[in-house]
Amino acid sequence: MPISYLSSSVSTISKVQFILKIWILLLPVISFAQNAKSTLTIEKIMQGTGFTGTSPSEISWSEDSRLIYFKWNPEKARTDSLYRVTAAGENIKKLTRQEAEALPTQAGVYNRAYTLKVYEKRGDIYLYNRKTNQSWPLTKTLEAETNPVFSGDEQQIIFTQNSNLFALHLGSGQLTQLTNFLPGAKKDQTKNDQEKWLQQQQLALFDIVKKRHSEEQASKLENKKFKKTQPKEIYTGEKTVENAVLSPDGNFVTYRVVAPSNNAKKTIVPNYVTASGFTEDIPSRTKVGAPLAASEMGLYDIARDTTYQILFKDIKGITEQPEFLKDKKKTAAPRPVAFYGPFWSDNGKNAVLVLRSQDNKDRWLVQFNPTTRALKVLDRQHDEAWINGPGIDYEAGDLGWLQDNETLWFQSEETGYSHLYTINTRTNQKKQITKGKYEVSGVRLSRDKNFWYFQANKVHPGEQHFYRLSVRGGEPLQLTTGVGGHEVTLSPDEKNLAIRYSTTNKPWELFVMPNRAGVKPRQVTNSLTPEFKAYAWREPEVTSFKARDGAEVFARIYRPTNAVANGPAVVFVHGAGYLQNAHKWWSYYYREYMFHNFLVDQGYTVMDIDYRGSAGYGRDVRTGIYQFMGGKDLTDQVDGAAYLVQKYQVNPKKIGIYGGSYGGFITLMALFTQPDVFAAGAALRSVTDWAHYNHEYTANILNEPFTDSTAYVKSSPIYHAAGLKGALLMCHGLVDTNVHFQDIIRLTQRLIELKKENWELAVYPVENHAFTEPSSWTDEYKRIFKLFEANLK
Template sequence: MRRLLLAGLVALTALPAVAATAAAPLDLETVMANPDWIGQPVESPYWSVDGQAIYYRLKRDGSEVRDLYRVDPATGRSEKLDPAAVAQADGPAVYDRTHRYAAFVRHGDVFLRGLADGRTVQVTQTAEEESSPQFSADGRALQYRAGNDWYSYDIARAVSAPVAILKFAEDPQQEKSDALEDEQLKLFSTLRQLKAQKEAKRANDKALAEADPSRAPEPFWLGDKIVALDTELSPDGRWLLLVTRAKDYAPGRHPSVTHYVTDSGYAEGQEARVYVGRHDPAPQSLLLLDLREHKSYALPTDGLPGIKDDPLAAIRAQTVAALTQAGKADAAKALEAPAVRAVRIISSAEDGGGGGIVWSGDGSHLAIQLRAIDNKDRWIASVDFARHALVNQHRLHDDAWINWNFNDFGWLKDNRTLWYLSEESGYSQLYTKALDGRARALTSGRFEVSHPQLSEDGRWFYLRSNEVAPYSYDVYRVPSTGGEFARVTQFQGMDEFALSPDGSRLAVLHSSPYVLAQLAVQPAGGGTPRELTDTMKSAFTAHAWIAPQIVQVPSSHGAGTIYAKYYGPANESGASKPAVIFVHGAGYLQNVTLSWSNYFREQMFHNLLVSQGYVVLDMDYRASEGYGRDWRDAIYRRMGHPELEDLLDGKAWLVKHHRVDPKRVGIYGGSYGGFMTEMALLRAPGEFAAGAALRPVSDWRLYNHEYTSDILNDPQLDPHAYAISSPISYADQLADPLLIQHGLIDDNVMAADSVRLYQRFIELHKKNFWISLYPMERHGFVHADSWYDEYRRIDELFGTYVKPVR
């Protein structure tokens, strides 16, 4: 499909109809109130086992409880399920290869259903949380896990048993000999007889166990030096793969946050995450268990291509030389590169669970996705079971860092062809590769594809993509053998989808800037959708919300187009006006889309600002998601620099196209947006009339390891990157009013970040800086009173320093 080229402004479509009755005037207290007054988004849709209904969840007003609903896609009739009905509801299902059975998890237990007779059998009834049901390759058993332990339910015998018993200790029956013991056995025949009797009994017990399937398997004694992080069972029941780490790994010193407002009346401390560079994440290892032969094999990773390279060699040499010259020999020695880089399994249990290990449907092949600890290489490797070795199938390298997203992979239905996402072209695209063949791109272009789902018959991949324009997302499909990449839905704001069991229909969650996620169903090959829900409330839809316009801001630094949302009055006068630039958080997040925004409160606040005479610009600066690898990597080793260039280009665009007074531009944002607000005021003094930095990172040396080390490397190795990327380094340049706001129990960006910068301003004798602290808020505020107070102060800041004509 030809990419849509936009020359100017794009007005948003799919806005809610404005109610005929006039809404009450909008005010800040309403905007920042508990969002239940807006409505509830539809969450977590999935198909019933028979494909005749769709289940979804809605948050209950005034509560965090999610109620379960069921809707008939044919009639649109929806019902909230009472507790008795919930107890009989389906869960998201998996099917055996012949579609005789389905299995699902309900309230943490596993259920099996015969598709011919509809008979449901409860397989487990335990206090544990069972998960990951899958059918054996021959269809005779249902496999599932509880924690890292796997079980197999024999469907014919209706018996469940562990497939392996893992013991993380030394085998108590394994006799260890030394010279003295050997001498004793030589001297005394009675001791030899006793030992022979023990060995005979053990051999007999083993033979009985192997010959009797009704008995529990013999334990695997794995030693007391490792712990299991993840396990994955092959569908044929032959193999179990373990992801492990050293038991004695210590994560380093934890900083703490203090809760001042508590039930007890006493201040209470809480341990938070470790600072970047204070202790690398634990390296992981792979252990393959042969359940039939009762043997275990290590799967070494030192043969992966590039694993012995040092991608940081140039930076390392420069830092080591500087330390050596400064007489810090011990510190220089600590930075020596390892001979072989350590690895972790992408999406292993320690990183959020599942996804990094995928068995083919028949259990004949296994693929594992690994990444280097420095996150500059990602490998997809298959396993040679005969040699007990990893075989590289794909290596993705990035001089900056491998994307945290776009790492999906799996097997086609032929059980010998891999599929995977890769950014190797500069954008996330879908590829296939036979184990003994070359990779083939199924999609290509300057757009992203994600969330691939393979149809049950194996013919189609369904994906989420912004092929039409960076801000417009829909469902697309492409044949698994290659062919046309075709758009299936026309929502422009598609958020999530689920394919029906027979592959004929799609359940789609879609939204728009002022409409929460709603559920629709449509034919999988394209066609007219049927809307199934409307959970918006009239108090919200009655307002005549301002449709943000998607605009293209040209980069003056050769970066191309910076997409942004512009909020302004319907009829703009030629008079000079004030403006506010909003900076979204997370860095790698896309806020310029046609979907409902994570920043819905801010969007309503922008409506208020426009009513007060401002115009507002919300930009997807460099580092944002949705624009390819180079847009993301632009901030490598220099956070806050390309983004500031983009924000200043946005200001220039406002001045040129909307008669904005360059002396009357404010800026604000939270988290990464707070960091960028501080960088804007401190690195470009005089460009912004005032700024509000919410929960900002002021010193990247105090942030977490997983995110920060990818972008700036370790602080010991790359101190220059941290110095030029941290607002506290530029504190002496503060010249414009700055309001800092932070939750005191924030355990993501801790309040210490803001307090340290505040103390620095004090010692520098700076003026016009303030801090407001919120004792009961973490990183994401949850209390309406705090939201209101926070934005009241921002509104007053802009009203005092931005709006008035200077």
């Protein structure tokens, strides 16, 4: 054999061996590619409930506990309709509009015997009789009547009309106006010295004038004897009156007087695609740091026909400056506060106010005596970041009275997690009722006031169950069992539970069960479409990893069945900041959940992190972003990416990130400040400069731009845009009244001036903050997928 031929043969054999080796190495990839032909398409996913089916919502019970009402749309109609089913879960029926309109509203107040209920419907007052199961209107007026309640003796209905209180007697039908709040200032009827002198001259010179004047005065005096009693005229100037409340004994009215903030400039959002063909302006909100409306508490003593202003300047801690201001040496004047209540005990002898400082760093529970106008602090919750948490929120929060009428229950984050507490208003004895590294929410007392019912993530941070707990204390009894989320509506007779239940890969359905542990719930609705059920939806792994500071961070992982090493990955960042998404129930971001399944079919690993600032994990996680958004919430994403590389062998150079609203903000911060970690990102409806967002959300976390400017510079992407290296897609609705289009336009100009080229902006002319049109959703997510395909593979 010639050497040349042998050489050629060896070369051919080597080539064949090489090709075989490559073929063997590629087999898993080829096999995966063949198996990964997803039946999902972005067009299908972005139809929303048109693809998944519409879950039941707005669950409520009939007043007699025999029927369950819920909104549903199994017919794929234009809007949801009202349905009903028996307490046993049988005989589902769609109600006509006339039948739905005839039902009492779920809101309203019962008398103490639970025989009568008063409620407002379309601006009129209705009374419902539980024994006859009938309701009828008490008012039929053009003016709106609101906030109806029973009087302390339950003989009258007290309601509000045009900010004034009225009382309608149930027996006689007599209607009495209790307050007389009037705009403007009281006319000054006193005469000056000149006017007095001229009047005396006229009376002295002219007998007929003197005679007529005497007759007029006598007539006024006579008429005054027979003049009907009127409530005191209370002039409010330019201020408005809110929250007028009559005390149970009928002797006092408390009310809030609010002064408008005339200097607060509001933004305008232009709407270009309109029916008129003209650009129309949409009035919108103010920006953080704008002057806030000031409020005062007033008290009207009906017997004395006298008004008083209730001052809070002596409340403990009211003059304390927050830590971030203490080095500025400002005068420690009393901080402005807002009040809620009063909340009266059933016997009408005790009242509590909830006070919140305007900077939201303090919440006080204060006992209030209207007779003496005395204030006594029962509990103070202070947080150098901001007050919030389940059952606490931003206003009064959840609270109520026990049977003894002197013990108040409420919620507090005192231990780092929102738990249930009681305090005795006579002895000041405070007691923690629930304990542990979990959060309690949705607390309510049973009608006999022997039990509390509440939701809690006691089993796992990503599970929500329903519990019953004796007011005498002890261990809460778990009533629900399935892994996932349970939204429970207790029947009025407290014998049955209507449950909205879901898991990570199954949307919400309606179930019913008796109010006792160990009973299997009965499924009532089947909402899923055949198209949705045809796909094998993944159950993402709910796991946790350690952040760089040692904190435990929870996440969802979506992983291909035949995942290969060095594959691409995507990190999803949920919106709202204070929201939970790494849980075991059907996600609020259900389109994104389906998109993640689609991405996995294409070979991506997907991670969804409950970063610092998220709900469900207690106070330290909630406030972990104080004075620095884009701090720990961003490093949690970076640490999550490292976790993907370490545990799931994804390619560290092929990791993308995306999210909307707060998630869009984090995406921008990731690409601007961590350019070597994330190769591409899609920022949707993003905040780009926190100084341009609203006050209610932003000031809690970053204080105000003119008092804590460093926090705003650190936290706003527009200051960090020079760091962009990876590919950036920005998507924004043009008529976004939450995060204004101005936000993304300002960042666009910044990128232009920085001569950045690896970015694009997609505009959606008819969309607000939350998109509604499937065509917009589809276009947006096709662009996101295209971004990842081009940069992560």
